[in-house]
Amino acid sequence: MEALLCRKIGDPTVPPDAAEESALTISTAHPIPQLHSPTAVRVRVRATSLNFANYLQILGKYQEKPPLPFIPGSDYSGTVDAVGTSVTKFKIGDRVCSVAGQGSFAQFIVSDESELFLVPEGCDLIAAGALAVAYGTSHVALAHRAQLHAGQVLLVLGAAGGVGVSAVQIGKIYGAIVVAVARGDEKVRFLKTMGVDHVVDSSKENVTQSVKGFLKERKLKGVDVLYDPVGGKLTKECLKLLNWGAQILVIGFASNEVPLIPANIALVKNWTIHGLYWGSYKIHRPKILEDSLKELLLWLATGVISIKISHTFNLSQANLAFGALRDRKAIGKVLITFDDEKAARPKL
Numbered sequence: 123m124e125a126l127l128c129r130k131i132g133d134p135t136v137p138p139d140a141a142e143e144s145a146l147t148i149s150t151a152h153p154i155p156q157l158h159s160p161t162a163v164r165v166r167v168r169a170t171s172l173n174f175a176n177y178l179q180i181l182g183k184y185q186e187k188p189p190l191p192f193i194p195g196s197d198y199s200g201t202v203d204a205v206g207t208s209v210t211k212f213k214i215g216d217r218v219c220s221v222a223g224q225g226s227f228a229q230f231i232v233s234d235e236s237e238l239f240l241v242p243e244g245c246d247l248i249a250a251g252a253l254a255v256a257y258g259t260s261h262v263a264l265a266h267r268a269q270l271h272a273g274q275v276l277l278v279l280g281a282a283g284g285v286g287v288s289a290v291q292i293g294k295i296y297g298a299i300v301v302a303v304a305r306g307d308e309k310v311r312f313l314k315t316m317g318v319d320h321v322v323d324s325s326k327e328n329v330t331q332s333v334k335g336f337l338k339e340r341k342l343k344g345v346d347v348l349y350d351p352v353g354g355k356l357t358k359e360c361l362k363l364l365n366w367g368a369q370i371l372v373i374g375f376a377s378n379e380v381p382l383i384p385a386n387i388a389l390v391k392n393w394t395i396h397g398l399y400w401g402s403y404k405i406h407r408p409k410i411l412e413d414s415l416k417e418l419l420l421w422l423a424t425g426v427i428s429i430k431i432s433h434t435f436n437l438s439q440a441n442l443a444f445g446a447l448r449d450r451k452a453i454g455k456v457l458i459t460f461d462d463e464k465a466a467r468p469k470l
């Protein structure tokens with residue numbers, strides 16, 4: 123099968139096989155993974171999405187560091203291609219999606235049936251490949267951790283990125299007043315179409331001044347929930363906007379800078395700081411993650427949410443896909459898709 127291999131830590135935006143320095147290589151004759159247990163299911167991957175974590179992992183800057191070589195990739199969708207002898211929940215041909223620790227940037231992947239979700243009727247299979255990490259993170263953060271409710275002011279940083287767009291959509295579903303921060307006209311235009319209450323173009327405006335102006339106009343005191351996948355100076359600035367009793371959702375550090383949140387101010391202002399690592403719910407709170415993904419799939423099938431995909435590439439263009447993330451060009455999600463017809467048949 124075709125698979126993308128990370129053979130050494132390095133820059134994933136260098137074309138695969140281009141030169142010695144390339145971290146990635148495309149293997150066209152990689153062994154198709156075999157069913158490793160009676161409850162294993164092999165999936166023919168149709169779509170797999172890029173997450174910032176995949177980029178960081180190839181750079182060697184992510185908390186989880188798999189041994190080399192490895193196939194990167196986490197969330198994916200596809201069709202069931204083979205099932206183990208004890209599999210009860212799925213049959214060949216079922217449409218499924220899941221999230222793996224690694225391995226989805228390949229034509230086939232094997233998972234335990236307990237980790238797969240049926241993609242319901244009415245749900246676009248390709249979109250389902252971009253759902254789990256981004257929407258799962260925002261849903262668990264906003265609904266489960268912050269318990270966001272109608273009328274609260276939600277401030278989303280990196281709002282046009284993968285997790286950002288999902289936080290904006292979920293915030294609106296819960297009836298929050300959503301304030302979004304993003305850079306550039308195209309992102310601002312897109313966020314306005316999503317019905318956000320106020321968008322700040324961080325390339326042109328001072329973020330705190332702009333948000334304060336909006337809050338004053340709407341006679342609102344401040345921000346109740348800060349959703350922060352960016353970190354760095356932007357976080358520091360935004361702390362000035364938070365209400366007494368506000369909640370801070372620490373999601374990530376796309377700015378490459380871990381922000382400092384002063385504990386003395388958190389004390390005085392009664393802030394709650396939630397560190398959130400969605401992937402670890404799989405180990406520590408699997409039921410929360412499972413219920414959340416089932417609800418999100420239902421939302422996707424019934425049009426409550428729609429997934430914005432700004433770039434789609436094939437596997438050999440993986441460096442361009444990573445380049446779109448690095449260059450902050452992505453609006454919503456970046457996908458790698460596989461053409462069904464060209465997919466190799468597995469030898470069972």
Ligand SMILES: NC(=O)c1ccc[n+]([C@@H]2O[C@H](COP(=O)([O-])OP(=O)(O)OC[C@H]3O[C@@H](n4cnc5c(N)ncnc54)[C@H](OP(=O)(O)O)[C@@H]3O)[C@@H](O)[C@H]2O)c1
Nearest residue numbers: 174280283284285304305351374375376377398399400450
């Ligand atoms: N905690 C979890 O479980 C979890 C789950 C998923 C993702 N994350 C983390 O959340 C962060 C965002 O992930 P994502 O998949 O949404 O990434 P993404 O699609 O690339 O979005 C990141 C956004 O951050 C903004 N940004 C600000 N400074 C940046 C910089 N120096 N470089 C790149 N982007 C910058 C960009 O917006 P503008 O250009 O508009 O400023 C961009 O749209 C990552 O740190 C990721 O690891 C955490």
